[in-house]
Amino acid sequence: MVLRAPRVALVVPGGMDWHLSARRAIYAATQAWGGAGFVVVPYDDDGVVPAAVMAAVREYDPDYVLQLRDDLVASANAGEVDAGERARQSLSSTCSDYRMQEAESVLVPEPGDARMPFYELGDVSPLTAIDDLGLLAAWNVAGAAPGLNDALGVAAAAAWGLRMAPTVAGNADIDERTRHRAIYALLGGAAPIGLGGVTTLDSGAREVQTEFSRTSIGLEQMRQIGPGQVPALVVWGGNAPDFALAMAWDRTYGEGIWVPEHWWSTESTQESVAFGLEQVLYRNYQVARKVVVTSTSLQPDRLRALVDELTQRITDAYPDGQPIGADVGAVEVVAVDSLPFGRNHKWQFTVRGQYATQWTAAVTDSAGSLVFETLPPIPAIEPDELRNIATLSWQVEMSLPGHDVPGSRPVAAADLLRAGESVYATFVRSSRSGISFESGRFDFVAAGAALEWRLARPKLRFPSLLDWARARARLHEMTVTLSSPGANAELLAEVLGSRNELAELFATPLAHALRAFVTDRAATESIPRDQGCTVHNETFLTFRGICEQSRQERDIDLRDRVDHLVERGFLIRGLVLGCAYCTHVSFVAIDNIASTVRCQRCLRESTLTRARWREPFDEPRWFYDLHPTARTLVGANGHVPLLLSHHLRRGSRGFTDVAEFNLIGSDNSKHSETDLLALTDRQLAVAEAKSNDRLGANKVERNRAVSKRITIAKVLQADEIILATTQSSWDSASITAMTAAVGYHNRDNARPVRLRAITGLGSAEVTDQIVTD
Numbered sequence: 001m002v003l004r005a006p007r008v009a010l011v012v013p014g015g016m017d018w019h020l021s022a023r024r025a026i027y028a029a030t031q032a033w034g035g036a037g038f039v040v041v042p043y044d045d046d047g048v049v050p051a052a053v054m055a056a057v058r059e060y061d062p063d064y065v066l067q068l069r070d071d072l073v074a075s076a077n078a079g080e081v082d083a084g085e086r087a088r089q090s091l092s093s094t095c096s097d098y099r100m101q102e103a104e105s106v107l108v109p110e111p112g113d114a115r116m117p118f119y120e121l122g123d124v125s126p127l128t129a130i131d132d133l134g135l136l137a138a139w140n141v142a143g144a145a146p147g148l149n150d151a152l153g154v155a156a157a158a159a160w161g162l163r164m165a166p167t168v169a170g171n172a173d174i175d176e177r178t179r180h181r182a183i184y185a186l187l188g189g190a191a192p193i194g195l196g197g198v199t200t201l202d203s204g205a206r207e208v209q210t211e212f213s214r215t216s217i218g219l220e221q222m223r224q225i226g227p228g229q230v231p232a233l234v235v236w237g238g239n240a241p242d243f244a245l246a247m248a249w250d251r252t253y254g255e256g257i258w259v260p261e262h263w264w265s266t267e268s269t270q271e272s273v274a275f276g277l278e279q280v281l282y283r284n285y286q287v288a289r290k291v292v293v294t295s296t297s298l299q300p301d302r303l304r305a306l307v308d309e310l311t312q313r314i315t316d317a318y319p320d321g322q323p324i325g326a327d328v329g330a331v332e333v334v335a336v337d338s339l340p341f342g343r344n345h346k347w348q349f350t351v352r353g354q355y356a357t358q359w360t361a362a363v364t365d366s367a368g369s370l371v372f373e374t375l376p377p378i379p380a381i382e383p384d385e386l387r388n389i390a391t392l393s394w395q396v397e398m399s400l401p402g403h404d405v406p407g408s409r410p411v412a413a414a415d416l417l418r419a420g421e422s423v424y425a426t427f428v429r430s431s432r433s434g435i436s437f438e439s440g441r442f443d444f445v446a447a448g449a450a451l452e453w454r455l456a457r458p459k460l461r462f463p464s465l466l467d468w469a470r471a472r473a474r475l476h477e478m479t480v481t482l483s484s485p486g487a488n489a490e491l492l493a494e495v496l497g498s499r500n501e502l503a504e505l506f507a508t509p510l511a512h513a514l515r516a517f518v519t520d521r522a523a524t525e526s527i528p529r530d531q532g533c534t535v536h537n538e539t540f541l542t543f544r545g546i547c548e549q550s551r552q553e554r555d556i557d558l559r560d561r562v563d564h565l566v567e568r569g570f571l572i573r574g575l576v577l578g579c580a581y582c583t584h585v586s587f588v589a590i591d592n593i594a595s596t597v598r599c600q601r602c603l604r605e606s607t608l609t610r611a612r613w614r615e616p617f618d619e620p621r622w623f624y625d626l627h628p629t630a631r632t633l634v635g636a637n638g639h640v641p642l643l644l645s646h647h648l649r650r651g652s653r654g655f656t657d658v659a660e661f662n663l664i665g666s667d668n669s670k671h672s673e674t675d676l677l678a679l680t681d682r683q684l685a686v687a688e689a690k691s692n693d694r695l696g697a698n699k700v701e702r703n704r705a706v707s708k709r710i711t712i713a714k715v716l717q718a719d720e721i722i723l724a725t726t727q728s729s730w731d732s733a734s735i736t737a738m739t740a741a742v743g744y745h746n747r748d749n750a751r752p753v754r755l756r757a758i759t760g761l762g763s764a765e766v767t768d769q770i771v772t773d
Contacts, residue, residue, distance in 0.1 A: 005034025
């Protein structure tokens, strides 16, 4: 359990006056507890948020998406209020913020406490005003100057806060030396010292706090560690989306730097930019972190030229052409629609001392979904400066080790709560790394109630990946049902004990023997008698046959593995016997063998003598049958998704998957299906796993298959579409069609999906490559 400050996205007009709108939003953030972690999101005249910014804010994972009050919107155009609400709802529907969902509609927040400059949720403010924290210590505090209404003013406000209400004009006569030093400080991460005119602090004090420091009373920054690495991001360009993208990256991963293009327009400012960014390179080189550059406004050739000029400017300043401790040549230019968003290494403001509370709780396993049966601990605030603030509103984030839920994707609150828990007692949502809820209760709380009655303590439900997919489908008025191969795979997973063990079994050499049970012997050479036999088109193997078919030596380890499968019921030991009366030959399980054996066709009893088994004459030979469901699964190539599951699981730190299922519409028609849904290190993938190399026999079938892949990726908000095959390569037409569909889907999608192709499943030469980023 983690206690943290709220994460908030503030939507603002991104038109001509966007500098003023952005500063007003940052001014509002500077008045709220945790405001140093807020982000600003611009929208155009139609209320559209740029896709790259939308994707970045989704990864930021806001608890609330809010507007400024009408009187704080920079433009006098009344239409922008409506555009702002469209932007807010669009962003809200893409993210997983707190909201109640009824079918496809989203309830619109109403204005809340008049002290706060936001449109808020309900009559109770979800945010705590800084003034509510009481008298703070006297600091040397530096914030952005209120009248600096240009790129420098916005950058300073985003870095240091803005406690005084911004004005339209003022502080225009800043001397050039101060302006250059400010640019260097902003890019290089230096303290805002001696920047009178740019900041509100004119003194040359050595110890300086920023206005944002006031918003982090009782808080500390915590970074969530995990696999992979997220680079530092430099966004080059002067428009509102460039600024917002850098800010969202900074508030999510840290080290998001905005460089307005006109800062590179003069010799003197170029020097400030170059040496400021050199500090960025130095810091990240020390921790082996890449630095990438992108832009929403500049063409790729122009951006590449600017980066070349930057690196040349830095290297020319050193005699040996390379600054110590910084790899200038490692800067990489990345297209804005190919940014390497990560699910780990995100940071947030957590309540000091409350970043990792562990406890043991009783849970019920309901088909893989874990339901809390006991109350969680009281989420009490410990820091002295926060403990007695009655209006303090924080967030509780809970996670279960080894039971990841796809994060930052909206599902109904009821799907995250134990049956019988009220959805109105507090706000609950799926968040970055688990489930978040507001600290306070919203149902009836008696005056003077004890702490445990004033704070929310919901019994949560952590859904299995299948139940989560069902919850996502319900938002689109659809249902999810396991297909026949999927149901077979789930049944066999229960037989063996887990889906992981089932996938591992088909990834071992024993899989060759399992497939030999369903091989069509009519068109092939008969199996040697000491290895098995074929009866009524069904193959039964001896232990020697299992060894030979799996190309393994007969040893104790293999014997024990076969015995384990027999113990589990995956393999069945028995005899192949003929009836003394109707001569019908059949496999008889060991449990049905006694001194006499009943014929499965005529139902008469035959004495168990040599005539029943024929060869060898001395004693009968033990045969093995494959579980009937396993025969069906392997015969329909249903084991191929299991090979993919095993491949994806290797090397992952967190993995869970779901067998093949269908997406059913409200008219009971099948809209799509997926052979595998996998959550690997918090990346969600939908997969098509095949034993051939193509998506359909002709163009019509191929296009239909491609459309289904896109449909299910949209419904589940997948990060990846995987095409996997046991063949050594994919048909080029299939890859081309899927690539085109992904590109079309990604044009206006808030979270682009990438295409991944895997070949050679089940062989020693598996290839795995990203087709589109």
